[in-house]
Amino acid sequence: MRSRRDNLVFHGLPGSAGETWEQSEEKVREFMSETLHMGNEAETVLIARAHRINPRNSRSPVIAKFLKTSERSTVFKKAREILGRDGYQRVTEDFTQRVREDRRSLSPWFVKARDDNKRVKMRQNKLIIDGSTYMYDREKGDIVCVSGRRSDRLRSTRGSSTPYRDAVTINARGALFTSERGSSVEEREVTPSAS
Template sequence: MTDVRLELQQEREKVKLLQMENAQLRERITKVETESDYVSSQLKRNNIVVHGIEEAENGHETWAESEEKVKTLLKDELEIDTVEFERAHRLNTRSRPRPIIAKCVSFKDKEQVLSAAAKWKDTNTQYRIAEDFTTRVRHIRKNLSKFLRQAREQNKRCRLSYDKIVIEGKTYTYDALNDDIKPVGRPR
């Protein structure tokens, strides 16, 4: 009986060590994921995603053709003809026409385009220009959108801001565990 107790105690100690190691690894993984997401978001910092531009009939479009279509849209619809792109191409999605992702040479150009495209917000246009977000941020924004709709239905001032939602001046983040939003900051 004593041997069994001793063996049980040793096994409990092993389990405790494994639990501590597991917690440390989880913490390291979270840190690496956060750093990776930050790096990815910096790489996407100057990107815009343009929806609604018709595709070539054969479905094959060169990068130069995609870039020219975006430039034409910006000039004709937003009266912007100074934006330079590093590259532009169609995204590989099922939706048709496929969106074009374009990397602006400067962040200021991207901000100019997004600011001008905001005029389409309440219009019935086929075009939409959005920021390019990481997969994690897109997932969070998708979940936050239902809270955005609810707040708007209650006539509250609200907006999405990166991976958070601002309602009546208060900032919230998405709580995936409870499928709810929670205030950002320390509880008081």
């Protein structure tokens, strides 16, 4: 299994169909030098390989594998500071299809929490809001709180039909339910922002 940890995906780089790996790497270096204002430092960054995800499509993102995690982190941090998170040209982490789908499902709650001035971040397929960690449960089609403050931490139950005891879920209507082994105890409104 190949590690995706050292990869970054560069969106919005101009290119041509049938671009070689060397040409893709040069596009990445040019982007780092000019757009990310790294200058000559971009030439010293060690890139193992860089190529278009779909080589026949000149608008396909370029995926680059960095040899040093520290250099990858520097490039990613500069991209976030300069480009932000949205836009035509952007740099993202390389996630599996499943993680991308989970993140897409969690994003309305991310936006809602950010708009409510809560401390919020996303790590892989987990949403962390004010210290509580949420994940998307595909079977339920809901968001489930898998850990919170030490006193609220959830434990998995063996042989139970529900994956968590005292599970907290956010259903499609946006209501937050706290349940003890299936019985509803509390409901609070936490609807995601309309997009």
